[in-house]
Amino acid sequence: MSFIVGLLGTASTYKSQLTLAFIIGLVLLSLYWFYRYTIEPTTTPVKGLPQLPGSIAIWGNLKQLGSDHPTALQRLSLKYKFPVFQCLFGNQRIVFINSYDSAMEWFIKNQTALIDRPLFYTFHKLVSTSQGLTIGTSPWNETCKKRRLNVQRYMTTPAIKERANLIDVESYSMLRDLYSFTKANGPIYPYKYTQRLALNFTTMLSYATRFDDIDTPLLGEILDMVKVISSFRSTNNNLQDFIPLVRLLPENKRSAQAKNSSAKRNIWLDKLTQEAVNHKHERTSIVGDFANTDGKGRLNMDDIKCICVGLVSGGFETIGSTASLIFAQLCTENGELWQERLYDELMKIYDGDIVKAYQSVLLEEKSEFGVSFIRELLRMYAVIPLIPARKTCKEFTWNGVTVPEGITVILNAQAANHDKSHFGADADDFVPDRFLKDDSVNYPPYHFTFGAGSRACTAVNLSNRILYAGLCRTCLLFKVKKDPSRLPVVDYVDFAEDRQAQTNWIKEFGMSLEPRDEAMVEKCFSVSKNTCEEDLSYSIEYN
Numbered sequence: 360m361s362f363i364v365g366l367l368g369t370a371s372t373y374k375s376q377l378t379l380a381f382i383i384g385l386v387l388l389s390l391y392w393f394y395r396y397t398i399e400p401t402t403t404p405v406k407g408l409p410q411l412p413g414s415i416a417i418w419g420n421l422k423q424l425g426s427d428h429p430t431a432l433q434r435l436s437l438k439y440k441f442p443v444f445q446c447l448f449g450n451q452r453i454v455f456i457n458s459y460d461s462a463m464e465w466f467i468k469n470q471t472a473l474i475d476r477p478l479f480y481t482f483h484k485l486v487s488t489s490q491g492l493t494i495g496t497s498p499w500n501e502t503c504k505k506r507r508l509n510v511q512r513y514m515t516t517p518a519i520k521e522r523a524n525l526i527d528v529e530s531y532s533m534l535r536d537l538y539s540f541t542k543a544n545g546p547i548y549p550y551k552y553t554q555r556l557a558l559n560f561t562t563m564l565s566y567a568t569r570f571d572d573i574d575t576p577l578l579g580e581i582l583d584m585v586k587v588i589s590s591f592r593s594t595n596n597n598l599q600d601f602i603p604l605v606r607l608l609p610e611n612k613r614s615a616q617a618k619n620s621s622a623k624r625n626i627w628l629d630k631l632t633q634e635a636v637n638h639k640h641e642r643t644s645i646v647g648d649f650a651n652t653d654g655k656g657r658l659n660m661d662d663i664k665c666i667c668v669g670l671v672s673g674g675f676e677t678i679g680s681t682a683s684l685i686f687a688q689l690c691t692e693n694g695e696l697w698q699e700r701l702y703d704e705l706m707k708i709y710d711g712d713i714v715k716a717y718q719s720v721l722l723e724e725k726s727e728f729g730v731s732f733i734r735e736l737l738r739m740y741a742v743i744p745l746i747p748a749r750k751t752c753k754e755f756t757w758n759g760v761t762v763p764e765g766i767t768v769i770l771n772a773q774a775a776n777h778d779k780s781h782f783g784a785d786a787d788d789f790v791p792d793r794f795l796k797d798d799s800v801n802y803p804p805y806h807f808t809f810g811a812g813s814r815a816c817t818a819v820n821l822s823n824r825i826l827y828a829g830l831c832r833t834c835l836l837f838k839v840k841k842d843p844s845r846l847p848v849v850d851y852v853d854f855a856e857d858r859q860a861q862t863n864w865i866k867e868f869g870m871s872l873e874p875r876d877e878a879m880v881e882k883c884f885s886v887s888k889n890t891c892e893e894d895l896s897y898s899i900e901y902n
């Protein structure tokens with residue numbers, strides 16, 4: 360300021376007046392640029408929708424949300440009694456949906472208006488540049504529509520039955536290795552085993568390749584890398600998505616890490632794709648199906664690559680996390696009772712024939728308790744608590760409010776799944792009987808863990824089947840035993856190891872498998888080994 364006053368004082372010549380005008384102009388321009396680039400919200404407020412108080416310049420409401428966004432948003436929604444509100448993440452305006460009924464209204468009743476997805480700087484500009492956008496990260500356009508329709512071919516009830524061998528080989532391998540490890544060494548944290556089940560399922564479906572040895576170095580590398588990539592989609596790990604200034608900082612570590620992980624991922628994905636093409640005549644896979652058409656179908660190789668990356672990333676973490684939560688719940692105080700109840704019910708359904716039950720759970724979901732248990736597990740733990748963002752592609756009206764086109768909307772599945780006005784006072788408890796009753800709760804979509812509406816998870820039925828078969832096979836052959844020195848944390852918020860991740864996974868706990876009848880375990884395992892001989896031979900360790 361004193362500099363400008365000084366200049367004014369001595370601005371006797373025309374030249375210095377010009378200099379002064381130039382400097383003031385430059386300052387004003389810089390301030391304008393600063394405002395437009397980093398403070399001005401990208402969209403105007405939605406008239407009539409409550410705004411979350413406490414927004415500050417540059418940060419918006421981000422600071423007040425701390426490191427656990429879904430829980431903070433859920434708490435604020437209850438505090439202010441706003442099931443739906445808008446807030447600012449940096450300069451991005453986002454509408455959050457936090458209750459069961461409002462989720463139904465926005466994501467199901469108005470699903471055609473919410474079919475689009477917005478683009479985010481980190482994920483879309485840094486991570487996804489070379490393999491292209493997956494279905495789950497792509498805006499709605501002809502390419503996305505075509506790819507989504509093709510994926511649905513692999514997710515129909517007959518298609519799931521046709522690929523039951525994949526559920527067989529992976530649930531068998533998981534139980535085989537957990538059993539042999541815990542028999543020899545005592546309790547173990549099962550997460551890596553459930554992750555391998557999930558990763559293998561998606562790589563088998565996409566590329567007809569799997570990992571058999573839990574200690575294969577590439578498996579560990581892939582598990583780490585996919586976790587890093589997924590963190591780029593989280594709302595609270597990526598300031599640069601919301602605060603444009605952060606993008607300008609030199610040595611932005613997150614951006615460098617994003618590029619690096621994406622480059623590494625592409626190397627192994629390209630290898631898997633090539634393997635699948637090489638084996639196109641002998642092995643069934645999505646890439647192989649495509650290669651056999653000689654590119655004459657509606658899809659091209661880029662489409663296929665994107666579809667497969669999407670299936671691997673969409674399925675791997677979610678199934679892996681939810682499957683380890685099955686073991687966690689079976690290790691709780693009531694876990695033993697639930698195991699016995701399921702075992703008895705399955706014995707009743709399959710006339711005491713364990714081998715028949717062991718095979719049938721791949722093809723049908725006849726145990727009502729088993730179905731309810733998995734449904735409740737998914738409701739209790741929204742492993743992706745904030746559903747990937749949507750963007751309104753047309754105007755619609757909700758509760759008298761006109762929601763315009765171009766608004767970013769995020770469903771807080773954790774909040775909607777724990778909405779006491781829908782699920783009752785025990786909404787925060789794990790009640791595996793919840794979906795056995797004939798009431799308004801036992802009604803699709805049951806919960807919002809798979810998202811909802813036009814862009815909901817394409818693999819709902821497939822995921823339910825994988826989880827059901829895993830649960831039933833475990834209880835048919837084994838008693839899951841807790842490790843008293845490492846009990847699981849089963850609270851729906853505190854269970855998560857890292858509340859900043861996009862997909863939550865459970866904190867370490869210990870469990871072991873005790874056979875109900877060792878001879879029967881061997882018998883069932885040899886049934887799987889024989890039926891899945893060919894799938895087992897697709898393991899990278901044997902090629």
Ligand code: HEM
Pocket residue numbers: 494495496497507510561669670671673674675677678681742743746747808809810811812813814815816817818821822
């Ligand atoms: C417990 C298991 C799973 C959970 C909790 C889950 C959850 C989700 C969620 C929350 C979304 C976003 C939905 C939305 O915006 O409304 C999604 C999308 C998607 N999921 Fe899943 N998922 C699971 C398993 C799988 C599996 C096994 C696959 C593939 C084999 C898969 C493939 C996809 C795809 C392709 C999309 C993108 C859909 C689109 O944007 O049109 N998911 N999933």
